[in-house]
Amino acid sequence: MKEYRICTRCVMDTSADDITFDENGYCNYCTDFINQLELFHSDSESELEKKREYLIKKVKKDGQNKPYDCIVGVSGGVDSSYVLYLTKQYGLRPLAVHLDNGWNSELATHNISNLCNKLGVDLYTHVIDWEENRDMQLSFFAANVIDIELLMDNAMAALNYNQSKKYNLKYMLSGTNSATEGMRMPYNWNHYKYDKKNILSIHKKFGKVKIETHPLFSTWDFLWNRYIINHKWISFLDYFVYNKAAALKILQKEVDYKPYPYKHYESVFTRFYQGYILPHKFNVDKRRLHLSTLIIAGQMAREEALKHFNSSPYADPAQEKQDKEFVMKKLGFTEERFEKYIKTPGVSHEYYGSEKWLMNLLVYINGIRKKIIK
Numbered sequence: 612m613k614e615y616r617i618c619t620r621c622v623m624d625t626s627a628d629d630i631t632f633d634e635n636g637y638c639n640y641c642t643d644f645i646n647q648l649e650l651f652h653s654d655s656e657s658e659l660e661k662k663r664e665y666l667i668k669k670v671k672k673d674g675q676n677k678p679y680d681c682i683v684g685v686s687g688g689v690d691s692s693y694v695l696y697l698t699k700q701y702g703l704r705p706l707a708v709h710l711d712n713g714w715n716s717e718l719a720t721h722n723i724s725n726l727c728n729k730l731g732v733d734l735y736t737h738v739i740d741w742e743e744n745r746d747m748q749l750s751f752f753a754a755n756v757i758d759i760e761l762l763m764d765n766a767m768a769a770l771n772y773n774q775s776k777k778y779n780l781k782y783m784l785s786g787t788n789s790a791t792e793g794m795r796m797p798y799n800w801n802h803y804k805y806d807k808k809n810i811l812s813i814h815k816k817f818g819k820v821k822i823e824t825h826p827l828f829s830t831w832d833f834l835w836n837r838y839i840i841n842h843k844w845i846s847f848l849d850y851f852v853y854n855k856a857a858a859l860k861i862l863q864k865e866v867d868y869k870p871y872p873y874k875h876y877e878s879v880f881t882r883f884y885q886g887y888i889l890p891h892k893f894n895v896d897k898r899r900l901h902l903s904t905l906i907i908a909g910q911m912a913r914e915e916a917l918k919h920f921n922s923s924p925y926a927d928p929a930q931e932k933q934d935k936e937f938v939m940k941k942l943g944f945t946e947e948r949f950e951k952y953i954k955t956p957g958v959s960h961e962y963y964g965s966e967k968w969l970m971n972l973l974v975y976i977n978g979i980r981k982k983i984i985k
């Protein structure tokens with residue numbers, strides 16, 4: 612096992628498998644992020660505006676003679692809600708799509724329907740049958756793999772692309788953005804999100820319920836959409852100077868958006884997964900990424916950030932207990948079985964069937980292609 616080490620500039624540590632340190636003790640994560648920030652901030656406001664106008668024009672043109680101009684996936688969180696708000700400000704006609712896997716908090720559901728009503732946007736909600744979703748999640752627990760959220764993320768991608776295909780819309784505008792998302796995720800903290808084969812292979816081994824309502828998305832689906840019919844994700848907020856706190860204020864004022872009392876309150880499962888399962892079973896604390904991003908952005912002192920690790924990601928122990936009981940009951944875990952799960956070591960996703968090799972190969976080929984063109 613590697614010796615424990617933490618970066619001297621941010622708070623990333625050896626829980627990231629591929630972390631390296633330079634002679635100052637600075638890690639590759641914060642160094643790469645600083646380079647990325649420089650690249651990102653190189654656009655002046657007027658350049659950004661030009662790019663934005665060009666994009667809006669293209670999206671409008673694509674929507675001509677169609678019921679909508681674009682797809683916007685909404686989770687109820689600030690980023691995607693703000694994307695939807697902005698599309699209306701720029702005169703676009705979006706279709707909002709939402710995935711209901713049985714874990715949405717009431718407040719998130721309220722925020723989504725309220726937002727769409729106020730903005731006059733059509734909302735399409737796809738509901739995954741609860742017994743089916745439960746069975747798929749339980750099979751990921753049984754497989755001891757790290758990325759249980761892969762199920763939700765993969766289904767969300769499938770849903771967006773399915774709707775874009777249905778209405779023949781080229782553009783899916785998303786709330787992902789470089790401004791607030793910050794440093795890249797270490798490879799061992801999650802898994803490749805288009806790995807349909809991995810989902811099917813784990814479910815085949817451990818699942819019992821037939822998959823009928825859970826949409827799935829593969830690398831081939833991605834290649835077909837991206838390179839053959841040219842349907843694509845756009846990180847829409849990258850076309851704006853994006854400030855999350857300011858966006859929240861606008862949403863509260865303009866569409867009566869209700870802020871969440873805790874991070875990830877959109878889904879109780881996501882909160883419990885990040886706040887309990889990842890740190891206790893996999894020794895992964897996602898706060899490291901978030902706090903390191905703040906340190907590098909100059910919004911927090913490193914000493915201040917380090918203090919956070921003296922306590923659990925759950926600020927409130929009563930909330931932790933409540934979430935744990937809720938999740939165990941909903942999934943049907945006994946206390947004993949859940950504790951056994953937490954103590955069992957993690958297993959790599961690639962131990963099961965996987966199509967990650969295909970994506971790795973494509974990335975490799977693309978690297979060679981770029982070198983040749985250069």
Ligand SMILES: [Zn+2]
Pocket residue numbers: 618619620621622623637638639640641642
């Ligand atoms: Zn660092």
